Amino acid sequence: MNTSRRRFLAGLSVLAVAPVLAACGSDSGGGTAATDSPSGSAAPEEAAFPVTITHKYGETTIESAPKRVVCIGLTDQDTLLALGVVPVGVTYWFGDEELKGIYPWAQEALGDAELPTLLKDTNGVEIEKIAGLAPDLIIGQYAGLTEQDYKKLSAMGVPVVAQNGDYTDYGTPWDEAALTLGAAVGKPKAAQELVDSVKKRIADEAAAHPEFKGQTAAVITPWEGLFIYGPEDPRSRMLTDLGFDLHRVITDADDSEFGISLSAERTADLGDIGTAVWIDFDADKQVREIFEGTPAYAEGRWCNISDADGSYYVAHSFVTPLSIPYLLDRYVPQLVAAADGDPKTEPPAVTS
Incomplete structure (x- = not known):
């Protein structure tokens, strides 16, 4: 890894x-010596x-x-x-x-x-x-x-x-x-x-893509089996802000505010998901092979964001006022391709 x-x-x-x-x-010893130059800032309100x-x-x-x-x-x-x-x-x-x-x-x-x-x-x-x-x-x-x-x-x-x-x-x-x-x-x-x-930018994207509304989705990564992000995680919140509903695997779980860990075999439970957003889909061979056997995979209802995507990979997790517009420019086209249920529609490549 x-x-x-x-x-x-x-x-x-x-x-x-x-x-x-x-x-x-910290055991790293002394820090960087401070200078007299303050951080740049305009006058307060x-x-x-x-x-x-x-x-x-x-x-x-x-x-x-x-x-x-x-x-x-x-x-x-x-x-x-x-x-x-x-x-x-x-x-x-x-x-x-x-x-x-x-x-x-x-x-x-x-x-x-x-x-x-x-x-x-x-x-x-x-x-x-x-x-x-x-x-x-x-x-x-x-x-x-x-x-x-x-x-x-x-x-x-x-x-x-x-x-x-x-x-x-x-x-x-x-x-x-x-x-x-x-x-x-x-x-x-x-x-x-x-x-x-x-928030207006996010709302505009949601309005422009009514196909997201009511469709189930989740952000998932292979980690000690399977990790699915919960409703209090910013990555999940972004999906719900765009109109998606979180998949029942996460909403039915107890103590799932930030996310839940499942065994790799539970990947099959995502077979009916509307849109699966994978982070590092190829990180676990077993998880990948199980998901490849589901209807969601067969219908192309998924996209993958990996560290090969550079700054876009980082932006997906940052979720800040500066990163969100950058993210949406790249993320929404991928979600559109995944949400249409047509396996012939490939999520577009992204640039950092």
Whole structure:
């Protein structure tokens, strides 16, 4: 299994990421020394501060506009960039590490600004490296920050905003995450306008494709058998926002908010699905061969997104205000081809 695939799988579920995000400080030594140059940001909106934000571990008050923001959420940088705030540190998830968390859909928003420092959480939150960046705000929305690490970060005397406690870790909807990020950097109105514009784009796609409505769908990946994403996962939410209903395999399951793991043999249960969105379909020979024997496969009711698809592969999981338009340009044509039930209709190739 390649490095990108392993890192991607680390974000599959709370159970999968819990060991990765175990409460321990970084053992990587000193961090990158901070400079006097703040992250790029426009002036905050009038009366935006002070602001108090409620999160999983309590409340955090931010007294003034932050200038050095560190993202411990895996996708938070996109919203900040869209609002004109360039973070000084971002946390790597998966994909091309050389891009430092700034993918094609976000590069225009970055402009000529300096790329942020890349943080890694594979051995725990890099406390020392974050301290070395001299942040004045640490925030994580698409995150699974532990209470112990929250306390360690707060001990720096810097405002720390953890993930929303109303949802499972890594389960905060993209729009709510964006509004929280906007409030934290003093741009709540701009964040609302951003969210509204992206929601309109999604609604327009749904309206343009009434064939999606009422059809069952699921996002699936071969992982220790079969993993099917649940209703609180952003990838599933995107399908339902486009008009699909989640397949009964996931909706009938107990404790399936983020997703469920099934044995490979259960792949046959997806035989009647309207549209199957596979991630890395070829990763497990047994799963692939079982699905190839189903009516859904025979009718061409599936598409596959793999790491060979580059940034599109990453965009499918990012689900942010910046990545969604980029994603929809590539994703919707694939869904259309899969949803028509005609095996002669091949999902179009995508470009990164």
